[in-house]
Amino acid sequence: MTMSESILRQRHSVRSFLDKPIDNETIQSIIADAHLAPSWCNTQPWKVYIATGNLAKKLCKTHYDNTLHTQSWCEIPPPQDNDWNTTTAVNRQGWFHTIASLDNKNKTALFDMNSNNFNAPVIIYITAPAKATAYSYYDIGAFGYGITLSAYEHNIGSIPAYEFIRYPHEIRAVFDIPEDEKILLGIGLGYPDDHPINSIHRTTGRVPIESMMTIKEN
Numbered sequence: 158m159t160m161s162e163s164i165l166r167q168r169h170s171v172r173s174f175l176d177k178p179i180d181n182e183t184i185q186s187i188i189a190d191a192h193l194a195p196s197w198c199n200t201q202p203w204k205v206y207i208a209t210g211n212l213a214k215k216l217c218k219t220h221y222d223n224t225l226h227t228q229s230w231c232e233i234p235p236p237q238d239n240d241w242n243t244t245t246a247v248n249r250q251g252w253f254h255t256i257a258s259l260d261n262k263n264k265t266a267l268f269d270m271n272s273n274n275f276n277a278p279v280i281i282y283i284t285a286p287a288k289a290t291a292y293s294y295y296d297i298g299a300f301g302y303g304i305t306l307s308a309y310e311h312n313i314g315s316i317p318a319y320e321f322i323r324y325p326h327e328i329r330a331v332f333d334i335p336e337d338e339k340i341l342l343g344i345g346l347g348y349p350d351d352h353p354i355n356s357i358h359r360t361t362g363r364v365p366i367e368s369m370m371t372i373k374e375n
């Protein structure tokens with residue numbers, strides 16, 4: 158495999174999926190891959206609760222109903238508008254610009270996909286210990302990225318999204334999640350369809366590495 162073929166360079170977020178299940182063996186293999194993520198003193202602070210089949214469908218529907226009638230909230234507070242530094246604020250504007258530049262049909266589709274949990278046939282909810290430091294979140298991020306990369310290797314698309322966890326009660330109603338765990342993020346998995354939204358990554362590049370990397374020899 159050459160560097161440009163690396164799955165790290167090919168993975169991108171997928172927000173529209175075929176109505177096609179993923180078998181449990183494949184899901185377990187993806188989780189087992191991600192579970193090899195490095196963590197502080199090998200603490201492995203992640204836990205996952207996975208909805209498939211009819212349960213995933215039900216959660217997509219409940220989620221949509223909640224977006225219509227319920228004030229969203231999160232167990233782990235998400236960043237607010239003034240929680241960004243100069244660099245991240247600019248990069249975040251770039252993402253908003255990408256959304257603004259979609260035509261109306263695709264803009265509506267993007268919001269609808271979010272409201273419907275992307276109709277993902279598999280939803281992985283990731284929790285963090287209620288008592289966690291920033292380093293545990295670092296570790297869990299590595300685990301989550303591992304899920305997306307392993308999924309890609311299995312020809313499965315993925316979307317890590319805050320959207321999935323905006324109504325924690327819809328998740329706790331179906332999974333027995335201990336109180337000493339907080340729901341941190343969801344990752345949707347599925348086989349990608351050919352909706353134009355799945356090509357949005359072509360316009361969400363990264364800043365030039367010279368702007369974020371310092372490398373010195375002496």
Ligand SMILES: Cc1cc2nc3c(=O)[nH]c(=O)nc-3n(C[C@H](O)[C@H](O)[C@H](O)COP(=O)(O)O)c2cc1C
Nearest residue numbers: 168169170172252271317318319320321342358361
């Ligand atoms: C923590 C986190 C939360 C995210 N939440 C959402 C979300 O709620 N809705 C969404 O459409 N995308 C969400 N995304 C996907 C990002 O928009 C996406 O990763 C970013 O634009 C880079 O694009 P790429 O993943 O295709 O490389 C989230 C990503 C992360 C890592």
